[in-house]
Amino acid sequence: MIAMLVLAETLLKILHYTIHCFLYTPALTIPAHVLLPAYDPLPGRRLSKPLSLSIPVCHCTDHIFTAMHTFSEENYLKAIYNLYKQGTGKITPTAISEALGNNPASVVDMIKKLTEKQLLEYEKSKGVKLTPAGMNVAISVVRKHRLWEAFLLDKLGYGWDEVHDIAEQLEHVHHPQLADRLDKFLGFPQYDPHGDPIPKANGDSAVTYKTLLAEIAEGKTCKVVAVKDTSAAFLQYLKKLDIGIGTRITLTEKISFDSSMIITVGNNKQATTVSKVFAENLLVQE
Secondary structure (H helix, E strand, O other): OHHHHHHHHHHHHHHHHHHHHHHHOOEEEEEHHHOOOOEOOOOOOEOOOOOEEEEEOOOOOHHHOOOOOOHHHHHHHHHHHHHHHOOOOOOOHHHHHHHHOOOHHHHHHHHHHHHHOOOEEEEOOOEEEEOHHHHHHHHHHHHHHHHHHHHHHHOOOOOOOOHHHHHHHHOOOOOOOHHHHHHHHOOOOOEOOOOOEOOOOOOOOOOOOOOEHHHOOOOOEEEEEEEOOOOHHHHHHHHHOOOOOOOEEEEEEEEOOOOEEEEEEOOOOOOEEEOHHHHOOEEEEO
16 A cells, blocks of 8 residues: 555656646656655565656756645645535535545544634634635636646547546646646636636636526426536436536426426437436526
């Protein structure tokens, strides 16, 4: 396990280095021991001689690779930002725990840590609130995440059910100009592949859609604008139903017994029954 963690950390460091150098510098050959550990990651073995590796090199300092905050801290700030943008009201430790899938005790510990770093404010009666500094960090992480999702879908051909997990890793790559260059390269998109607004560097963003399919009146037609659940299982189910961003759905009947719905998709007149859970995870616009 320790060996795997060492290897993962090493590969991530190379990724940070390579992305920066790809953007800014020519390729040169440098000794790999500058980046790689001087031992074999397999237990009980040492390298007989230093490795060499040809990668792009740049004249830069270690701040390129050193984030001001840990991945875990950034993930908490991002989750709190998303809860804030959803307009859920008071953000409680329980809400954060549910959003991240972490146990409540670890959430309380992290809130205390981030409060000490002046990234959060917390009062039991008012809940958790991002400070201006915490908001800046959260916006930066969210912006990179959604830009990377757009890049992976539009430029690399990944499916919308694949991009989230990859972007979860890439969002932690740090360089002051990377997000701006990526934004420009993509043509300044307003929304990511799941319909979430991509914030600009100053925090401004397009409209956040909040109307659920479950709230639409019977007989109405609406357009899919975003998904609340970005899990691969839900997105694959939507794909199976031929539903994506921009698809028009007509709600033909609401079933009072279990709050399920009968819908038609696009120009297809064949009726499909969907669950309450489904309807509560699809965001639409009339």
